[in-house]
Amino acid sequence: DAGVIQSPRHEVTEMGQEVTLRCKPISGHDYLFWYRQTMMRGLELLIYFNNNVPIDDSGMPEDRFSAKMPNASFSTLKIQPSEPRDSAVYFCASRDWDRVTGELFFGEGSRLTVL
């Protein structure tokens, strides 16, 4: 398997524009996570899905953020409208059924810069 695939790797946009980040998890993994990483706060969980169903979205900063998982092989994280404080690296990760000891497999991340 090619691992978790994210796109785009880099995104530079202007304040107010819509941003869509994409993720393809490892085939067969039941869980998909979206994280945001900044120097100040480290990795923060935004939302996670189990079998395509959103389980916990309490980490989503505000209504400007939304995430979908229409099928087992694709997920999107959308920010509309974007703001400069959204600038960060966004990671998608997937994991198999083992909730207790299962390893998170991360993508390479999408670095977002909002001007």
Next chain:
Amino acid sequence: KNQVEQSPQSLIILEGKNCTLQCNYTVSPFSNLRWYKQDTGRGPVSLTIMTFSENTKSNGRYTATLDADTKQSSLHITASQLSDSASYICVVTNLEGGGADGLTFGKGTHLIIQP
């Protein structure tokens, strides 16, 4: 409140030297602890997992220890190499799950190996 504290925040050592990174946690009930390595511009990758009954585990030049009584873990790197330059993130799993899927992340230690 579940928390994971890592120290030092950053560390610079010369190639060939040893170093030890620390992780203290207050997560309860404890299930396991993972160390992840994150190279610059890449996603985190798991180095090792420590369960409640394990005290020491080695992965090449990396040795992790766990003291479940004092709720401390360390990651020791022997004979450091330039490729060890990375951030090392400690992640603790809460047996009861809950928010963030039971995972609590440390903010990481940024390690720089100088030639």
